Amino acid sequence: GAVVSQHPSRVICKSGTSVKIECRSLDFQATTMFWYRQFPKKSLMLMATSNEGSKATYEQGVEKDKFLINHASLTLSTLTVTSAHPEDSSFYICSARGTSGRVHEQFFGPGTRLTVL
Amino acid sequence: QKEVEQNSGPLSVPEGAIASLNCTYSDRGSQSFFWYRQYSGKSPELIMSIYSNGDKEDGRFTAQLNKASQYVSLLIRDSQPSDSATYLCAVNGGNFNKFYFGSGTKLNVKP
Numbered sequence: 001g002a003v004v005s006q007h008p009s010r011v012i013c014k015s016g017t018s019v020k021i022e023c024r025s026l027d028f029q030a031t032t033m034f035w036y037r038q039f040p041k042k043s044l045m046l047m048a049t050s051n052e053g054s055k056a057t058y059e060q061g062v063e064k065d066k067f068l069i070n071h072a073s074l075t076l077s078t079l080t081v082t083s084a085h086p087e088d089s090s091f092y093i094c095s096a097r098g099t100s101g102r103v104h105e106q107f108f109g110p111g112t113r114l115t116v117l
Numbered sequence: 118q119k120e121v122e123q124n125s126g127p128l129s130v131p132e133g134a135i136a137s138l139n140c141t142y143s144d145r146g147s148q149s150f151f152w153y154r155q156y157s158g159k160s161p162e163l164i165m166s167i168y169s170n171g172d173k174e175d176g177r178f179t180a181q182l183n184k185a186s187q188y189v190s191l192l193i194r195d196s197q198p199s200d201s202a203t204y205l206c207a208v209n210g211g212n213f214n215k216f217y218f219g220s221g222t223k224l225n226v227k228p
Contacts, residue, residue, distance in 0.1 A: 034216070042220075043205075043218060043219070043220035043221055044161070044205070044218050046216075046218075091158075093160045093161075104148070104149040104166070104168070104209050105149075105151065105163060105166055106151075106163070106207070106216055107163065108153075108160040108161050108162070108163075109160060110159070110160050111159070111160040
């Protein structure tokens with residue numbers, strides 16, 4: 001149980017394009033999902049917390065207009081990197097907070113590696 | 118001051134030895150504590166959670182929590198080369214939606 005998927009696993013795009021990443025909880029309903037980014041050999045950096053049916057809460061320094069988050073259902077959250085630039089190249093990972101006795105735990109998706117040329 | 122502190126390592130242990138990973142946290146009101154394992158190029162995987170003082174064992178892994186000292190540790194017995202990874206300590210405060218991750222300790226288990 002508590003499986004989270006992400007799609008795509010890897011994406012290469014040209015500078016200026018927008019990229020959408022999907023995060024799905026496969027066998028449970030996730031009222032809360034989290035989006036992280038991680039640079040090589042660095043720690044996880046929380047970008048935003050996404051609650052189903054409401055606006056995401058962004059961490060300080062994260063541009064909400066650049067990183068659009070939508071959590072339209074209890075099993076799907078999306079992150080759209082708008083007008084991507086090479087400095088946005090990173091490993092993006094989503095996670096979902098558990099339910100039914102595992103609400104204190106986070107379960108991570110496999111991540112999406114974004115390369116912006 | 119960081120919310121969660123870990124020694125970045127690398128921590129090197131020989132195969133079959135006990136690996137001891139440590140973590141301290143600053144929020145005395147923290148309720149839940151987790152250890153994640155992250156292989157290079159992969160996302161974190163939850164391996165242990167602990168909520169009350171004392172030890173919790175799961176196979177070769179033992180998590181230890183001391184709330185008075187604001188300290189949580191992970192012991193890996195009979196370490197294997199496949200245990201080589203970065204181990205992340207995470208702490209959840211009273212707010213379910215606030216998780217704090219340490220920067221991780223890199224463990225190398227030498228055959």
